[in-house]
Structure formats: structure tokens, C-alpha cells
Amino acid sequence: MLPDRPPPNAAEALLADLRERFPGTAWVGSVGIGICASGVEYFDEPGLAVMLAAMPHEQFRVFSGRRPLQGDAGFVPHTALVHADPSTPELSELVGELSERVDSGYLFGGLGSARNRVLTIAAPGGDDADEGGVFTGGLSGVAFTADVAIVSRITQGCQPVGPVRAITRIERNVVYELDDRPALDCLLGDLAVDEQAPREALPRMRSTLVGLSDTATRSRASSSPRRAAMPSAPRRACAT
Numbered sequence: 001m002l003p004d005r006p007p008p009n010a011a012e013a014l015l016a017d018l019r020e021r022f023p024g025t026a027w028v029g030s031v032g033i034g035i036c037a038s039g040v041e042y043f044d045e046p047g048l049a050v051m052l053a054a055m056p057h058e059q060f061r062v063f064s065g066r067r068p069l070q071g072d073a074g075f076v077p078h079t080a081l082v083h084a085d086p087s088t089p090e091l092s093e094l095v096g097e098l099s100e101r102v103d104s105g106y107l108f109g110g111l112g113s114a115r116n117r118v119l120t121i122a123a124p125g126g127d128d129a130d131e132g133g134v135f136t137g138g139l140s141g142v143a144f145t146a147d148v149a150i151v152s153r154i155t156q157g158c159q160p161v162g163p164v165r166a167i168t169r170i171e172r173n174v175v176y177e178l179d180d181r182p183a184l185d186c187l188l189g190d191l192a193v194d195e196q197a198p199r200e201a202l203p204r205m206r207s208t209l210v211g212l213s214d215t216a217t218r219s220r221a222s223s224s225p226r227r228a229a230m231p232s233a234p235r236r237a238c239a240t
Contacts, residue, residue, distance in 0.1 A: 030112035064122035064140035077143035082109035162190025
């Protein structure tokens with residue numbers, strides 16, 4: 001994981017240094033607006049998080065746009081760690097296509113984030129080193145065979161607390177009605193809280209996210225009397 005505003009060619013220089021320090025090692029990674037490592041968060045300052053794993057070369061395969069993921073007689077991909085540039089056109093279709101190339105259909109990883117441009121690293125080791133490097137756009141990462149035991153976790157989990165509802169009245173980014181009912185009434189009902197008991201309602205509201213069809217969002221629900229606010233582009237929503 002790299003900071004999102006590295007100096008020019010810093011990612012390339014970093015990859016070259018890693019290759020020199022650890023000959024024959026394969027590398028994958030991405031940039032992020034913030035970096036969290038060993039209980040410390042880094043924002044708006046240089047930061048770098050590196051993790052190393054030892055496994056036989058035949059059990060993994062680094063891939064990128066330059067080196068697409070393909071199975072063959074000597075390598076059958078089972079799962080894959082994927083880094084993606086969120087500005088890539090038709091990204092969801094590319095992820096779906098990549099999922100079809102691994103036996104389990106299971107992909108994990110995430111989107112790179114940056115205030116200028118997203119960079120990813122996908123650099124095979126050994127004799128294939130020339131096929132890797134620093135990339136912008138598309139997908140890259142590393143695939144594993146079924147011999148590699150994978151335990152994946154997400155940094156933020158959520159689950160639905162109410163039904164999927166249709167947005168029936170909206171103005172810009174403020175939703176006034178869900179299923180022809182006041183949006184706040186629906187939200188409070190789904191959370192099983194009483195608006196007359198703000199001490200109980202506010203903590204639940206602050207921990208509630210709004211999920212929208214066709215869009216992934218981290219927007220929090222907020223409220224004023226008789227209304228709840230949530231992003232406006234899609235037409236269906238569910239509290240999580």
C-alpha cells in the first residue's frame with residue numbers, strides 16, 4: 001500500500017528498490033489516500049505498508065493488463081487478490097469476467113484511491129519480472145491455486161436491517177418518501193427506534209449506512225424532522 005500522492009516516478013523507484021532488496025520476489029499493491037499499519041494511521045504524509053508471504057511459485061500467479069490471468073496445465077487459479085482502478089470503464093463487467101476465470105469464483109481485494117491518479121503494482125518475480133511494473137487503469141493482482149489456504153476479512157461489515165424500498169419522492173440528494181411514506185418514518189421503523197427518544201435514536205442513525213441499487217455508497221443516513229437524506233442517483237434503497 002502506497003500513499004496516494006507520491007513524487008513523480010516514486011512507485012517505479014520503490015518497485016526497483018524492493019526488487020533489489022528481495023531478489024526473485026513477486027509484488028502486488030496499490031495506492032490509498034490513507035495507510036493504516038501496526039495501529040498507526042498515515043494521512044497527507046509519506047507512508048508504506050509491506051506484507052511478505054512465503055509460498056511455492058507454482059501456487060500463485062501475478063496478473064495485469066499486460067499479463068492476463070489464464071489457467072493452464074500447470075496452474076489452475078482458485079481465488080484471486082485484486083486491485084482495481086475505480087475510473088476503469090465497465091469495471092463491474094471486468095470483475096465479473098475475472099471471477100469466471102477462477103475456480104471458486106471468489107475475488108477479494110479492493111479499489112485503489114487517490115486524489116490524482118490511481119497506481120497499482122503487479123510485478124512477477126524471477127524470469128517473468130519484465131512482464132510486470134506500475135500500472136494505471138484496469139485490474140491487477142495475484143491469483144492462488146486451491147493449495148493456498150485463504151482467510152479474507154473486510155474492514156467494514158454491514159447487514160440489511162429493513163426491506164428494499166422504492167424511492168417515491170426525492171429532491172437532489174434528499175429523499176422525502178420511500179414507498180409513498182415519509183422516509184424518516186421508514187428509517188426509524190427499520191431501526192426499531194422512537195424519534196421521541198433521541199438518546200437512543202442518534203447512535204443508531206450514526207452507525208447506519210444507505211445501500212442503493214446499482215451503486216455502492218458509504219453515505220450515512222441523516223435526518224431532520226420528517227425526512228432522511230441519502231444519495232439520489234438510483235431509484236431503490238435499503239438501510240444497512
